[in-house]
Amino acid sequence: MKNNTKIYFPFLLGLACAAGVLLGAMLDFSPNEGMFASNPKKAKLSRLIDYIDYEYVDEVNTDSIVDVTVNRILENLDPHSVYIPKTEYANVTENMQGDFVGIGVSFYTVNDTIVVIQPLEGGPSERIGIRGGDRILYANDAQLFNKNITNDSLTSKLKGEENTKVMLTIFRKGIKELLKFDVTRARVPLKSVDAAYMLTEDLGYIKVNRFSETTYKEFKESLMRLKSQGAEKIALDLRDNPGGYLAEAVNMVDEFLKDGKLILFTKNKKGAIEETFSSREGAFENNEIFVLINENSASASEIVAGAFQDNDRGTIIGRRSYGKGLVQREMELGDGSAVRLTIARYYTPTGRSIQKSYKEGNESYFRDYTSRYKNGELVYADSIHVKDSLKYVTPGGKIVYGGGGIIPDVFVPKDINFESENLTYLLRQGFLSKFVFEVLEKNRDYYNALSWEEFQQEEMITDEVVAGFFQFSGELNIPMKIKEYRPLLKKYLKASMAQQLFGNDKFQRIINNDDRIIKKVIELSQPN
Numbered sequence: 001m002k003n004n005t006k007i008y009f010p011f012l013l014g015l016a017c018a019a020g021v022l023l024g025a026m027l028d029f030s031p032n033e034g035m036f037a038s039n040p041k042k043a044k045l046s047r048l049i050d051y052i053d054y055e056y057v058d059e060v061n062t063d064s065i066v067d068v069t070v071n072r073i074l075e076n077l078d079p080h081s082v083y084i085p086k087t088e089y090a091n092v093t094e095n096m097q098g099d100f101v102g103i104g105v106s107f108y109t110v111n112d113t114i115v116v117i118q119p120l121e122g123g124p125s126e127r128i129g130i131r132g133g134d135r136i137l138y139a140n141d142a143q144l145f146n147k148n149i150t151n152d153s154l155t156s157k158l159k160g161e162e163n164t165k166v167m168l169t170i171f172r173k174g175i176k177e178l179l180k181f182d183v184t185r186a187r188v189p190l191k192s193v194d195a196a197y198m199l200t201e202d203l204g205y206i207k208v209n210r211f212s213e214t215t216y217k218e219f220k221e222s223l224m225r226l227k228s229q230g231a232e233k234i235a236l237d238l239r240d241n242p243g244g245y246l247a248e249a250v251n252m253v254d255e256f257l258k259d260g261k262l263i264l265f266t267k268n269k270k271g272a273i274e275e276t277f278s279s280r281e282g283a284f285e286n287n288e289i290f291v292l293i294n295e296n297s298a299s300a301s302e303i304v305a306g307a308f309q310d311n312d313r314g315t316i317i318g319r320r321s322y323g324k325g326l327v328q329r330e331m332e333l334g335d336g337s338a339v340r341l342t343i344a345r346y347y348t349p350t351g352r353s354i355q356k357s358y359k360e361g362n363e364s365y366f367r368d369y370t371s372r373y374k375n376g377e378l379v380y381a382d383s384i385h386v387k388d389s390l391k392y393v394t395p396g397g398k399i400v401y402g403g404g405g406i407i408p409d410v411f412v413p414k415d416i417n418f419e420s421e422n423l424t425y426l427l428r429q430g431f432l433s434k435f436v437f438e439v440l441e442k443n444r445d446y447y448n449a450l451s452w453e454e455f456q457q458e459e460m461i462t463d464e465v466v467a468g469f470f471q472f473s474g475e476l477n478i479p480m481k482i483k484e485y486r487p488l489l490k491k492y493l494k495a496s497m498a499q500q501l502f503g504n505d506k507f508q509r510i511i512n513n514d515d516r517i518i519k520k521v522i523e524l525s526q527p528n
Contacts, residue, residue, distance in 0.1 A: 045069075070339065078342050079358050079365045080326050086336030095190060096244060098214030102159040103166065104188035105130065108437060113137070113145040114154060117437060118500050123188035128181055130170065132500060133444040137178065138169035160185050173444050189214065192244075195508035196222035199518065203525045204231030207508050208252075211244030211300040216251040223255065223283055233288040235521045236304070239318065243299025246327070246346075253307045255282035256289050256314070262349040263307045266327055269344075289314035290521045293408060295372060298322035305406045306348035312396035315524060316408040318517050320377065320384055323356030323368070323405035348402075350392040356404030373416070381411035410524065412517045423492050426473075435472045436496040439465060452502055460497060461490040469493065 049062050067085060074081045084092055094100045104123020105116045114136040119126035137145050139157045160166065162185060170179045192215040194207040204226030208215060223234065236252075243249075253263050257278040265275040291305050291314060302321045308314045327344040347353055358365040377383035390403040401407055426432050440447050450458070466486060491510060499507035512518045 067337075074339065074341075075362060078326060079362045080324065080328055080340070081342045082340050084330075084338045084340065089336060089338055096210075096212050097190075098192065098212040098218075099187045099189050100159070101162045101185055101187055102155075103168070103183045103185060105136075105158075107136070107154075108434070109149075109154070112147065115437075115441075117433075118503070120188050121191070121503055124183050124186045125181075128183060130168075130181060130183075131172070131444075131448055133173060133441060133448070134179075135171040136168055137171055138167075140167050162186060191218060191504070193218040193222050195505040196226060197505065197509060198226065198229055198231065199235060199522055200525065202230055202232040203235060203522065204229070204233070205235045205237065205512075205518075207237040208241055210241055211246075211248040213245060213248070215244065215248040219252055220255070220283070227283065233290070233525050234284060235290045235292060235518075235525075237292040238297045238301040238304060239292050239294040239517070240296040241298070241301040242296070242322075243301055243324065246300055246303065249300035249303045250276055253304055254278045254280060256284050256287075256308070257282065257311060258285050261307075261311050264303050264346050264348060266344040266346045274344075288525070290524065291316050292517050292521065293318045293321045293406060294414070294517075295319050295369060295378065295405075296322060297406075298324040302354055302406050303346065303348075306352065306354060309398075309400060309406060309409065310349035310352070310392075310394050312394050312398060315410060316406060317410045317520055317524070318408050318412055319414060320372075320407050321354070321405040323354055325353050325355030348400075348406075350394055350400060352390070352392050352400065352402035354402055354405055378414040378416060380413070410520060412520050415516065423488060426492075431473070432469075432492055432496045433500070435469050436493060436500060438472075439468070440497065440500060447497075447501060450501065452506060455498065455501065455506075461493045465493065466490065 049066065052060055052065065053062055067083070070083045074083055102123075104120040104125045106118055106120060107114050107116050109115070116125075116130060116132055116134045116136065118132045119130050135145070136158075137143070142157055144154065144157070158166070164185050166183050166185065168181045168183055170181060172179055190212070192208055192210050192212045194209050196204070196206045199205045204223075206219060206222050206226070208219060226234070250263055257263070259278055259280065261278045263276045263278060265273055267273050289308060291308055293301065293305050293316060297305070297318075298321065302324065305316050305321060309316050325346050326342045327346050328340045329343045330338055330340050332338045345353055345355060356365070356368065372378050375383055375385075377385075384407060386401040386407070387403055390401050392400050392402060394400060398409075423432075466489060469489070491513060495507045495510035498510050
């Protein structure tokens with residue numbers, strides 16, 4: 001079991017990240033209805049469904065048959081043409097819109113009671129004073145405790161139409177009386193910029209987790225704020241970013257390229273080429289840019305990295321990116337569901353297609369992380385296999401390669417230490433967050449009163465807390481041997497605590513401490 005565990009945890013981590021890549025590279029256009037006016041293939045499928053509906057001997061849920069059929073058809077096209085059922089479509093759309101309408105809290109259900117983890121920044125709950133640790137007992141007259149209510153059902157009671165009101169009855173530790181909050185539902189931002197702060201006196205850092213409808217706006221605001229703080233160089237962190245809207249990535253690149261530079265081009269099945277150029281004066285055209293990527297940076301993230309690399313602009317640092325060079329168009333199917341269909345390939349300015357092969361099938365395609373893990377390319381740059389036939393040369397004479405991802409200018413190996421992989425997996429699955437929540441619950445008044453400066457100065461994660469985590473992880477039957485990796489565990493626990501108390505920005509600051517790629521960026525940014 002011990003040896004198998006060492007294999008399965010990195011595989012599960014890679015598989016989880018690969019699933020996120022399905023969100024990448026969306027172009028939102030409506031299909032041309034005229035193309036379906038006369039289609040005998042469509043009529044054939046419709047007639048078959050009708051026969052089953054009206055003539056088949058047993059009752060059959062034809063909706064499920066259609067869903068399975070659509071999925072099977074798309075599976076045989078490419079890994080990124082996907083079906084979105086109507087049950088999932090609203091959530092997918094909401095995530096990429098960059099906001100949702102609701103009261104603006106993240107929560108756990110603890111002992112059949114909704115407990116607020118934290119009010120979301122910029123949301124109505126934060127504005128009226130709801131805090132982490134508050135128990136929401138009623139929404140209007142609807143009791144929310146001691147009931148078998150699913151998270152989806154709870155969410156539906158707290159969400160609603162914009163500008164509608166909901167009266168929340170809340171229990172707060174240390175206060176005898178129940179508190180009443182009249183909350184007006186509003187648009188709550190789902191931020192795609194996780195963090196923006198200064199790494200050194202002249203080096204700013206921006207972490208982007210995806211490309212949603214609001215990404216460029218968030219990015220530009222962060223960029224200008226860092227510039228006002230003295231940033232003359234920018235580290236753009238696109239690690240683990242699965243992509244998203246192409247237009248947001250293009251706008252971001254345009255802040256750094258002079259007018260008239262090719263950012264990318266796309267080519268469809270008919271050979272039609274559409275080119276995209278930088279077109280306006282950017283805020284950082286004459287400043288140094290570093291782009292951080294890894295094996296989970298995909299789609300729009302690769303567009304950004306490829307545009308900089310092929311224009312001899314900035315430095316790409318990290319490991320070879322995912323390798324997704326297919327462009328999808330989202331098309332509604334008329335019943336609340338949609339299909340995201342590949343309609344073109346995109347190419348970097350030198351003409352590179354960075355789409356990795358999917359000839360061996362979808363399962364092999366999404367297990368590419370495991371292959372990279374085994375062949376050593378996550379640790380050794382010379383283990384990255386390239387083909388001379390896919391060699392390209394930038395205007396400045398730099399040799400770059402197509403055929404599967406962006407190869408960085410500066411390679412930084414991954415820490416594939418088993419315990420590090422374990423902790424990253426636990427962080428993604430929420431185990432560390434759940435434990436930290438329980439720690440905070442023991443002394444909410446103290447933790448909620450802390451300032452960020454006080455939090456940084458305090459030890460926070462004592463040996464007693466670490467011992468508590470070992471006990472907690474044992475109860476969950478999590479296979480770990482990390483007792484000799486206490487400094488790493490303490491960092492992850494403190495980062496999770498900072499996230500619940502102060503938000504994603506502070507989480508990222510702590511996670512970035514001693515990060516190999518961040519260290520390399522700082523080193524490269526220093527004058528010779």
